[in-house]
Amino acid sequence: MATGISIVICCYNSASRIEETLRHLSLQKTEASLSWEIIVVDNASTDNTTQVTLDYWKSLSSSIKLFTINEPQPGLTYARNAGIKSSSYDVIVFCDDDNWLNESYIQTAFIKMTSHLDSGIIGGWCEGKYEIPMKPWLKPMKSALAIGQPVHKGALSKWKDTVNGAGMVLNKNAYEKLNSLGFKSQLQDRKSNALTAGGDSELCWAMFFMGYEVYFFEELFFIHFMPKKRLTTKYFFKLTLDHVTHLIVLRMYPIVFSEPNQAFFKFLVSFSVRKIGETIYIFPRMIIGKSRFRSLIQFLQSIKMLFVIWVRYSEFKVTYQEIRNFKNRCQQCDNL
DSSP states (O other), rough: EEEEEEEHHHHHHHOTTHHHHHHHHHTTTOTOOOEEEEEEEEEEEESSSHHHHHHHHHHHSSSSEEEEEEOSSSSHHHHHHHHHHHEEEEEEEETTTTEOOOTTTTHHHHHHHHHHEEEEEEEEEEEEEEEEOOOOOGGGGGGTTTTOOOOOOOOOOOOTTOOOOOTEEEEHHHHHHOOOOTTTSOOOOOOOOOOOOHHHHHHHHHHHTTOOEEEEEEEEEEEEEEOOSHHHHHHHHHHHHHTTTHHHHHHHHHHHHOOTTOOOOHHHHHHHHHHHHHHHHHHHHHHSSSHHHHHHHHHHHHHHHHHHHHTTTTHHHHHHHHHHHHHHHHHHHHHO
């Protein structure tokens, strides 16, 4: 595996927005000794994403190698895995098709990863570039759009913070070790027009299981473009309510880590009691609080979680056991 950086851009019908993302990549300032490449993964697009990508990159006359691959199975997780498998270098950067990386992002990512040998993942942060002004009642919810930064800086506290998949810097050696231990994502992540998510946080949790650190650095900054279709009240309702499954699954990871012998039913009861308490706490804020829309979303999300986790009891029980099995394999590997 060669030393350098592979940029993985996963696309689904990205023809209308990929050019600005590529333009910012063409403006990267890197040392001559740093080798890097760009891999554009066409994930079952129905538009001309691939052709637009190739034509536009050629027009920029960049010396950086760019190539496209196809991943027919819909889903961000599948697309990212395909990009990683096709990569040539030992550091991976996930750049979404609406991320405009600042000019020092690639060089900084390489320096940070190679100077923190205990890191499995490094993350950056972003500000939003909005096609239309965001409505006042939606502004408290902008973190749901992966805008902003973690509370903690440097090495993140285990089970308190993760970094977003957009702009994520991945240690490829750690990722391959993850796969060698039989890690299997329990989450679909984004798929076509479905707003499911959580694969990035799950990857952070899995790295914690293996003993790697997850870092956040302010120097890694980019702009996240937000089209008007993602700035509607309807979109926020769908976004937050589609997140229910991944929020349940992600809660399992820290429990399995701290209490590996806890039975699923005990987890289920504890989770339900906590959500009932949150629902009772949120209810009055939904009526008289300052951020009533945010409270309404949180209230509906908690209600849906309580419904989903009991209705899909058997499915979540299997997921819980899979996470425990992976934790056990990590422990066995440490003992070798």
